[in-house]
Structure formats: C-alpha cells, structure tokens
Amino acid sequence: MASQPAVLVINSGSSSLKYAVVEPRSGKMVADGIVERIGDGPVGDHGAALQEAFKQLAESGQPLESLGLVAVGHRVVHGGPDLYEPTLVDDALIAKVEELAPLAPLHNPPALLGIRVAREALPDLPHVAVFDTAFFHDLPAAAATYAIERDVAAQWQIRRYGFHGTSHQYVSEQAAEYLGEPLDSLNQIVLHLGNGASASAIAAGKPVDTSMGLTPMEGLVMGTRSGDIDPGIITYLSRTAHMSVDDIENMLNKNSGVRGLGGEIDFRVLHKRIESGDAAAQLAYDVYIHRLRKYIGAYMAVLGSTDVITFTAGVGENDAAVRRDALAGLTGLGIEVDQRRNESSDRSARRISADGSRTVVLVVPTDEELAIARACVDVIED
Known part of the structure; x- marks a missing residue:
C-alpha cells in the first residue's frame, strides 16, 4: 500500500x-x-x-x-x-x-x-x-541553430531540440548532490547511454549543448539508430539506390547503429561475440566507442573545464567496459578511471575515477519516473 x-x-x-x-x-x-x-x-x-x-x-x-x-x-x-x-x-x-x-x-x-x-x-x-525536450529549450543559439537557410529553418521550426532532458537534468542534479557541491558551481558532461543514447554539456546547471537534435536520431551511435551521418548519404541512397524517404528513415531509426553494424543491441551479447572473435561485433563496438570519445572531447572543449563526467542509463550504469574504453588514455586531460571502482558490482551512485583524477567520473542511476512524478506535483501544487 x-x-x-x-x-x-x-x-x-x-x-x-x-x-x-x-x-x-x-x-x-x-x-x-x-x-x-x-x-x-x-x-x-x-x-x-x-x-x-x-x-x-x-x-x-x-x-x-x-x-x-x-x-x-x-x-x-x-x-x-x-x-x-x-x-x-x-x-x-x-x-x-x-x-x-x-x-x-x-x-x-x-x-x-x-x-x-x-x-x-x-x-x-x-x-x-x-x-523530453524541455531541459534543452534555452540552449545557446550557437548550439541550437543549424547552418541551413534561415527562412526555411524558421518556417519549419528546425533547430536542435535535444532529448532525454528529464534524465540529463535529474542526473546532473544528483551528481552535484553526491559531490556535496552547488549545482551552479559545476561544469558537467552527462552521458545517457541506453538503447537511445545522448550526451550533454551542462554549465552551472544549464545545458549548453546536447547531441540529439531536431529528432532523436542525431549524435551518438545507438542501439538501432545511426547517430551522426553525412546528410549526403540520404540523397545518395535516394538517387542511386532508389530508396524512398520512408525506407531510409526506417533504416536509420531501426536497422542502424550497433544492430546495423554488429547484428545485436544487447551489449552483454555483443561482448560475448567479441570474445569469440566476431569481427562485425568488434567493429560495432569500436565505432560506438569512437563516437562517444569524440563527443566527450568536444564537450570538454565547449565547457573549457570539466568538473564531472557522469554515466547513466542501461549501458552507462551497467557496462564497465564501455566506461573504461570511453575514457581510456585521457590522463593528459585530467581523467583517470580507477579499475577496481569501475568494475564494482555496486549499483548505487558512485565514484569510479581515481583519487588523483582532476575530473571526477561518476555513475549515477537515472530515475525519469521519479523526475516526472515530482514535476507533476510541482504543477498541481502551484
């Protein structure tokens, strides 16, 4: 009860x-x-x-x-x-x-x-x-604006909207609480890695960039979505392969990403296939990690200095190899993961960076349901 x-x-x-x-x-x-x-x-x-x-x-x-x-x-x-x-x-x-x-x-x-x-x-x-888009509503214009014909963008409401906002906001607040620091004193990168995946750069509690755009297809490699691609691929497939717009959209949404490359979206299965020598699974994993590292580096540049990087959602919370490989070799940037902490079976909010790491690395479980419930109460009690 x-x-x-x-x-x-x-x-x-x-x-x-x-x-x-x-x-x-x-x-x-x-x-x-x-x-x-x-x-x-x-x-x-x-x-x-x-x-x-x-x-x-x-x-x-x-x-x-x-x-x-x-x-x-x-x-x-x-x-x-x-x-x-x-x-x-x-x-x-x-x-x-x-x-x-x-x-x-x-x-x-x-x-x-x-x-x-x-x-x-x-x-x-x-x-x-x-x-889901609310947290990113006030992105700086330089981050929210696509470099396309201005009048077309205005007419059709084309901008970077961002997604997983409820999770990014909740996790960034929880990270500050875990560290015992004021939210407005921290520069953060939040990595929401599930079947859908997105990254955000957050300065003083306000997002300044995020990887998803007009739709949830942009950005990181995901379970079934491609993430960033050359837009010329779409016109090339339309003209040369005679694929319809619907077929291309279906491919990019449902048959791309890790599944499209490696035939599997469950990272537990993907790791087993890699261990057995499956080259396609290895490539899928490598592409996933490569894109993730690119966004981490880009957002460190956007922020100027990064106090905390936080992993969340299904893959981010549970896959120690992804966390290790995403941040491997970044000691020169002030990031050092502690292997023992990273491989801990603990499922609560926790630090996985070494004590000497200038940038703190955390794993924080997301709770979008709780965040939505609290938002509801705020509305009805207002």
Whole structure:
C-alpha cells in the first residue's frame, strides 16, 4: 500500500505501455511494469493496455484505489518550440502536441494515445505532460541553430531540440548532490547511454549543448539508430539506390547503429561475440566507442573545464567496459578511471575515477519516473 501521495507515470509507445507508481516525496517506487505487444493478440489497443496495467497492479496486491494517486504524469518526447514546462493536460494541449507529430512521428502519436485513454480511465485526476525536450529549450543559439537557410529553418521550426532532458537534468542534479557541491558551481558532461543514447554539456546547471537534435536520431551511435551521418548519404541512397524517404528513415531509426553494424543491441551479447572473435561485433563496438570519445572531447572543449563526467542509463550504469574504453588514455586531460571502482558490482551512485583524477567520473542511476512524478506535483501544487 502507498503510505504517501503517489503519481502514476505513463510512458506510451507504439506497441507498449510502461507504467510506474511513484511517491514523489520519498522517491519510493511503489510499483512498475510494462504491457507489450499492443494490437497483437489480447491487448487490442492502448485502452486495453491501460486496463491490463490496472489489472497487473491489482494482482500484485496494489489495486488502483489503494494507491493514493494525486496525478497522472505522461512522458511526451517532443514539445517543439513552445511546450517546455510540465503542463496540465487539456484539449488545447492535446491539439498542440498533435500538431508536433511531424517532428516526432514515432513518439508523439503513441504518447497522445496514452494520454487520451488515461484521461478516459481516470477522469477525476489531473493529468500532466512532461516534455523530453524541455531541459534543452534555452540552449545557446550557437548550439541550437543549424547552418541551413534561415527562412526555411524558421518556417519549419528546425533547430536542435535535444532529448532525454528529464534524465540529463535529474542526473546532473544528483551528481552535484553526491559531490556535496552547488549545482551552479559545476561544469558537467552527462552521458545517457541506453538503447537511445545522448550526451550533454551542462554549465552551472544549464545545458549548453546536447547531441540529439531536431529528432532523436542525431549524435551518438545507438542501439538501432545511426547517430551522426553525412546528410549526403540520404540523397545518395535516394538517387542511386532508389530508396524512398520512408525506407531510409526506417533504416536509420531501426536497422542502424550497433544492430546495423554488429547484428545485436544487447551489449552483454555483443561482448560475448567479441570474445569469440566476431569481427562485425568488434567493429560495432569500436565505432560506438569512437563516437562517444569524440563527443566527450568536444564537450570538454565547449565547457573549457570539466568538473564531472557522469554515466547513466542501461549501458552507462551497467557496462564497465564501455566506461573504461570511453575514457581510456585521457590522463593528459585530467581523467583517470580507477579499475577496481569501475568494475564494482555496486549499483548505487558512485565514484569510479581515481583519487588523483582532476575530473571526477561518476555513475549515477537515472530515475525519469521519479523526475516526472515530482514535476507533476510541482504543477498541481502551484
């Protein structure tokens, strides 16, 4: 049973619905789960998926009415140029998010489905949208602006929006708290490395650059996304290979990155393949690390001096080899990883740099659900 007010956090995808019940004050995760294969089998649509989530909660001894829910929080990936504060959901907000679908065709439509079915199922609770792009809304113009024809960019709202903002903000705040330092005294690099991956440079608590751009495809090599590529590749494939725009987009989103190079997105499997002598797996890993090191170096230059580098998310928190190789040989830049600390099985926030390292290196578990829950409470109590 929830002993404090709780928030139901919903992250709705095209074929899955993740949910969590979080106590914002204590930070306690009361329950969490996922309903998958929506539209395939007994879970016919997102409405059925939400009812299945409620059923799972009841079967675990936590029926909805016992949870003390005060709000429902929705992760929305793209807020465009105007939606950057956690916002109470109403019909006008839904219309605005719907207008942004072309900027995030894989993410915003499923989020809207989740919002609609949740409002129908829980009409008496306030619903709050929390935007993945919000943290990066005020990027410096030099970082946010693409060097394309100015009028075209303005007409079609083309700029660097950045993503994983909830995670980058939460982790940078947790890093400062761990170090016992004021947030505004630190220059930080945060590396959110999961199936989706992004980097950010944060000065005095404010982001000054981030690797994802107009869409979540730009930047680091990811599980299935290419990250940075020469844009000429797209026109070349269109003209020469006669691939459609949809085919190219599908390839870059779903069949590129580590999977495209090595045939696998699970780094545990990838490491085993490398150990067995699989050259494709080795190349996939090498490309991944090379791109990651480039961004770390670039952001050190952007910041001028770097106090702390933090790894987070699935790969960042759990893969000691990735952390080791991303920072190997950087003692001249003031970065030295302690092997024993890096390979520790500890899963809490921890330091993995050597005592003499000028730049502190941390591993900090992200908690986007808690961050969203707290943002919801801030909105409804305002």
